[in-house]
Amino acid sequence: MSFLKIRDLSVVLRGTRHRLLRNVSLDVAATEVMGLVGESGAGKSMIGKALLGILPRSAQVVSGTIELEGVDLLTLPPRQRRTLIGQRAALIPQDPLTALNPSRRIRPQITDRLVDILGWDRARANTRAEEILNEVQIAAPDRVLGSYPHELSGGMRQRILIASAFAAEPRLIVADEPTTALDVTVQKQILKLIHEMQALHGTALLFVTHDLGVVAKICQRLTVLYGGLVVEEADVRAFFRGPAHAYSRALLAATPRHSDPEADLTPVPEPVIAAVQEQVLAADRSWSHA
Amino acid sequence: MPDLYQVQDLHLSLPDMTRKPLFGAAPRIEILKGLTFDIPKGQVLGIVGGSGSGKSTLGRAMVRLLEPTSGRVLFDGQDITHRDEGGLRPLRRRFQMIFQDPMSSLNPRQTVARIIAAPLSLHGLPDPSARALDALERVGLPRSFGNRFPHQLSGGQRQRIGIARAIALNPDFILADEIVSGLDVSSQAQVLSILRDLVRDMGLTLAFISHDLSVIRRLCDRVLVLHQGRIVEDAGCEALFANPQAAYTRELLDAIPDPDPENAWFARA
Numbered sequence A: 001m002s003f004l005k006i007r008d009l010s011v012v013l014r015g016t017r018h019r020l021l022r023n024v025s026l027d028v029a030a031t032e033v034m035g036l037v038g039e040s041g042a043g044k045s046m047i048g049k050a051l052l053g054i055l056p057r058s059a060q061v062v063s064g065t066i067e068l069e070g071v072d073l074l075t076l077p078p079r080q081r082r083t084l085i086g087q088r089a090a091l092i093p094q095d096p097l098t099a100l101n102p103s104r105r106i107r108p109q110i111t112d113r114l115v116d117i118l119g120w121d122r123a124r125a126n127t128r129a130e131e132i133l134n135e136v137q138i139a140a141p142d143r144v145l146g147s148y149p150h151e152l153s154g155g156m157r158q159r160i161l162i163a164s165a166f167a168a169e170p171r172l173i174v175a176d177e178p179t180t181a182l183d184v185t186v187q188k189q190i191l192k193l194i195h196e197m198q199a200l201h202g203t204a205l206l207f208v209t210h211d212l213g214v215v216a217k218i219c220q221r222l223t224v225l226y227g228g229l230v231v232e233e234a235d236v237r238a239f240f241r242g243p244a245h246a247y248s249r250a251l252l253a254a255t256p257r258h259s260d261p262e263a264d265l266t267p268v269p270e271p272v273i274a275a276v277q278e279q280v281l282a283a284d285r286s287w288s289h290a
Numbered sequence B: 001m002p003d004l005y006q007v008q009d010l011h012l013s014l015p016d017m018t019r020k021p022l023f024g025a026a027p028r029i030e031i032l033k034g035l036t037f038d039i040p041k042g043q044v045l046g047i048v049g050g051s052g053s054g055k056s057t058l059g060r061a062m063v064r065l066l067e068p069t070s071g072r073v074l075f076d077g078q079d080i081t082h083r084d085e086g087g088l089r090p091l092r093r094r095f096q097m098i099f100q101d102p103m104s105s106l107n108p109r110q111t112v113a114r115i116i117a118a119p120l121s122l123h124g125l126p127d128p129s130a131r132a133l134d135a136l137e138r139v140g141l142p143r144s145f146g147n148r149f150p151h152q153l154s155g156g157q158r159q160r161i162g163i164a165r166a167i168a169l170n171p172d173f174i175l176a177d178e179i180v181s182g183l184d185v186s187s188q189a190q191v192l193s194i195l196r197d198l199v200r201d202m203g204l205t206l207a208f209i210s211h212d213l214s215v216i217r218r219l220c221d222r223v224l225v226l227h228q229g230r231i232v233e234d235a236g237c238e239a240l241f242a243n244p245q246a247a248y249t250r251e252l253l254d255a256i257p258d259p260d261p262e263n264a265w266f267a268r269a
Helices: A044-052 A078-088 A106-116 A122-135 A141-145 A154-166 A184-201 A212-218 A236-241 A246-254 A270-289 B055-062 B085-092 B112-122 B128-138 B143-147 B155-168 B185-202 B213-219 B237-242 B247-254
Strands: A004-013 A019-028 A033-037 A059-068 A089-092 A172-176 A204-209 A221-226 A229-235 B003-015 B028-040 B044-049 B070-075 B095-098 B173-177 B205-210 B222-227 B230-236
Touching: A004 A044, A019 A044, A019 A059, A019 A229, A019 A270, A033 A044, A033 A212, A044 A059, A044 A089, A044 A172, A044 A204, A059 A078, A078 A089, A089 A154, A106 A122, A106 A141, A106 A154, A122 A141, A122 A154, A154 A172, A154 A184, A184 A212, A184 B247, A204 A212, A212 A236, A221 A236, A221 A246, A221 A270, A229 A236, A229 A246, A229 A270, A246 A270, A246 B185, B003 B055, B003 B205, B028 B055, B028 B205, B028 B230, B044 B055, B044 B213, B055 B173, B055 B205, B095 B155, B112 B128, B112 B143, B112 B155, B128 B143, B128 B155, B155 B185, B185 B205, B185 B213, B205 B213, B213 B237, B222 B237, B222 B247, B230 B237, B230 B247
Parallel strands: A033 A204, A033 A221, A089 A172, A172 A204, B044 B205, B044 B222, B095 B173, B173 B205
Antiparallel strands: A004 A019, A004 A059, A221 A229, B003 B028, B003 B070, B222 B230
16 A cells, blocks of 8 residues: 555636646655656645645645555545644645744744644754754754744745644655755755655655756655646656656756766657647546546 | 947946845845846857846846946947936847746736737837748748647747747847746657747747756856856856856756766765
């Protein structure tokens, strides 16, 4: 039994037949790091959001199942679902500035979740907050916990969000473009931190990114999306030796490669886009007949 | 080749409003701390650095959107360091800028044709509308795009409008500030190839600001590495990648996640 099992998940723009996710199926094993890649609008973030039950109001799940450790999240009553997700899963968001409440100190922003959702007492939650900040190599946890977000650097805020995600020992973490807003040198430190924390805690990780370079460094497997459709799912090593799908090959050819500086970057060619769009249309045709 | 730009001991400081007392002047924060370099005509210069390194401030001082505190900026032999707006106007056509975020640098209420034509009429060039449509073609977009509004375009197409607006004036110099950082790799590849062709065909001099060395490597002849308001390395592109001198340059190079699975990457911190 796989740890996370998504089957035929379709999400539409509410009130329309326009699909944002098209029969997405994917499996993630416990302790596995799965990359979700694609261009903007490919639906990569949407999968994580559907899973965590935080889809925007404008989006709606219309079919499919999301099983976490054998429990179908979509059929649970809302309250039970929220509790289960709160216990088992967590999110590392993209933008460390907007993810933290600017008018509250760091401490309650980490501990509230532990108290409200998991029912811990304050003292235990506070101890855990200090412990977890230590783990993400923040030198003076007490001072940081008493600070407001604006008093901390972007890299520091991202560290706090990582700590916060790991605080309740979740079994699955969704990291949604966690380093896109950061400097390259800070990006490397943060990726390293996520990598180490993941290995230490044995957490399954769904890593959403547009950067194939980041996937190569941190993921074991990856899923390539286009227009809400899974075009390829592969082992990372095999993928970078040679992707199976023409669109994935084109995406890789457009990504700057350090080891091959002379190679010209080529945009995804028109015929490749036409072919993958045809694949999307075909998926929609069989869907509307079903 | 004669130098198009000469920058000598450039300093720039701005008031630090977060530390301004209720009465009296805000303390000044020094952003550029004495930069000296030249750009020969026809060169593509990459300017790289982390956030807060001063790369955008340097760019803005070069096209005189900011006034330097001290030092000198010479454009084609003319001192523009402290020139007033009236004195700059005849030169403005010759140095153009492309901005990072096309969504906020293109007027959402105007059609693409009007956006590109506006600076042409401002500089009193003949036939602005026809020139605007020509510029669209030069960046690989059909003339019919002239009737569209920015929100009807993709990110890559919008950024090409930014390029079209800059080249329509037939400038000598273009400053491109992080123009591909918000784009998907496919659009990025396209924008880079258009820019490279334009530089060659129009004999442009280009300063390309980016935080991404792997992009700079594809485009530039020479690279300035900025760190905390100082130039820490100034080298030819190939030399910089083959044999980086400054510790900060090596750190930047090593932080690029190459699309190649390799376990040792995290170990080299």
